[in-house]
Amino acid sequence: MHPAPTESELRILGVLWDAGPLTVREVNDRLNEDRGKSIGYTTTLKLMQLMAEKGLVSRDVSSRSHVYTAAVPRKGTQEGLLNRFVNAAFGGSRTELVLRALGNGEASAADLVEIKQLIEKLENGNRHA
Amino acid sequence: MHPAPTESELRILGVLWDAGPLTVREVNDRLNEDRGKSIGYTTTLKLMQLMAEKGLVSRDVSSRSHVYTAAVPRKGTQEGLLNRFVNAAFGGSRTELVLRALGNGEASAADLVEIKQLIEKLENGNRHA
DNA sequence: TTGCAACTACGAATACTTTCGTATATATTT
DNA sequence: AAATATATACGAAAGTATTCGTAGTTGCAA
Numbered sequence: 001m002h003p004a005p006t007e008s009e010l011r012i013l014g015v016l017w018d019a020g021p022l023t024v025r026e027v028n029d030r031l032n033e034d035r036g037k038s039i040g041y042t043t044t045l046k047l048m049q050l051m052a053e054k055g056l057v058s059r060d061v062s063s064r065s066h067v068y069t070a071a072v073p074r075k076g077t078q079e080g081l082l083n084r085f086v087n088a089a090f091g092g093s094r095t096e097l098v099l100r101a102l103g104n105g106e107a108s109a110a111d112l113v114e115i116k117q118l119i120e121k122l123e124n125g126n127r128h129a
Numbered sequence: 130m131h132p133a134p135t136e137s138e139l140r141i142l143g144v145l146w147d148a149g150p151l152t153v154r155e156v157n158d159r160l161n162e163d164r165g166k167s168i169g170y171t172t173t174l175k176l177m178q179l180m181a182e183k184g185l186v187s188r189d190v191s192s193r194s195h196v197y198t199a200a201v202p203r204k205g206t207q208e209g210l211l212n213r214f215v216n217a218a219f220g221g222s223r224t225e226l227v228l229r230a231l232g233n234g235e236a237s238a239a240d241l242v243e244i245k246q247l248i249e250k251l252e253n254g255n256r257h258a
Numbered sequence: 259t260t261g262c263a264a265c266t267a268c269g270a271a272t273a274c275t276t277t278c279g280t281a282t283a284t285a286t287t288t
Numbered sequence: 289a290a291a292t293a294t295a296t297a298c299g300a301a302a303g304t305a306t307t308c309g310t311a312g313t314t315g316c317a318a
Contacts, residue, residue, distance in 0.1 A: 006276085007217055010217055010218060023295095024296090025295085040277065040278055042277080042279080042280095042296090043277050043278060045295090046277080046278085046297090047277095050275095064285070065294085065295065078229055079229065081214075081218045082218070082229060085210075086230070088136055088139055088140075089139060091143065094235055095240040095243065097230055098230050099247060100207055100208065101211060101215070102227060107223060107251070108224075109252065114224065115228065115248060116245065116248055119231065119241050122241060153265085154264080154265085169307065175307080176305095178267080193315070195265085
């Protein structure tokens with residue numbers, strides 16, 4: 001299995017997941033186009049090289065500017081991180097986490113409907129399990 | 130504000146939240162009574178000393194074995210960690226996180242009912258907002 | 259009262275993550 | 289062709305987290 005991405009690596013994966021295969025320059029630009037925090041080009045380069053070694057990204061070296069692609073799926077990675085997190089912070093209870101995540105009233109009405117629909121589906125599934 | 134606890138610190142806070150004020154020895158024993166992973170006594174001591182400096186725990190020094198108490202609330206701490214996590218791993222979308230958290234079908238029927246009830250309450254609240 | 263057990267304090271080793279400087283190569287512009 | 293811009297590679301500094309050894313203190317038991 002791949003090692004879990006660190007926080008910086010996750011930021012880079014997020015860019016690649018959203019925008020598809022990119023060069024280091026493109027990733028670095030996108031990371032920096034947000035808020036004041038400016039990350040050096042070689043910092044991003046180094047991180048992406050390490051990620052390639054770990055298997056988190058793959059790269060196409062055929063042109064001078066190497067093109068990097070996420071090599072791990074978004075959902076699977078999130079699932080892994082979620083597992084670690086729910087264990088570390090919520091004693092392993094996903095339900096506790098869900099209740100806390102919804103409890104601050106930030107979800108929109110449409111979000112709530114979507115969640116309700118998922119729950120209905122889960123309950124129907126359980127009925128036949 | 131208090132700095133967010135690290136993963137190790139969170140493990141210690143978890144013990145204190147569950148079991149109330151404890152000595153270093155007691156915390157260390159509880160940490161080690163789980164699986165094979167054995168943590169040295171002075172390691173736990175050092176961590177708890179650092180946590181005291183940070184304000185994550187308070188301690189009663191009146192007896193030779195100092196007694197430590199969690200100085201930050203469980204819910205508030207979880208809320209802070211959840212915020213960081215949802216930003217880092219789910220692009221800030223709590224709804225995405227909730228859908229993923231429920232999506233693995235691990236929640237029990239009772240859990241789902243509880244979540245549905247919270248959603249109903251939120252929807253009623255919104256109606257008047 | 260001597261010696262052993264348990265405690266705190268603290269420095270420092272280890273490990274992991276992030277950051278960047280510098281060397282070097284390749285393309286592009288003038 | 290020379291100067292300039294842009295790439296990669298890589299070592300290493302800096303920052304943070306974790307771990308533990310050792311010294312010194314205090315309580316307790318033989």
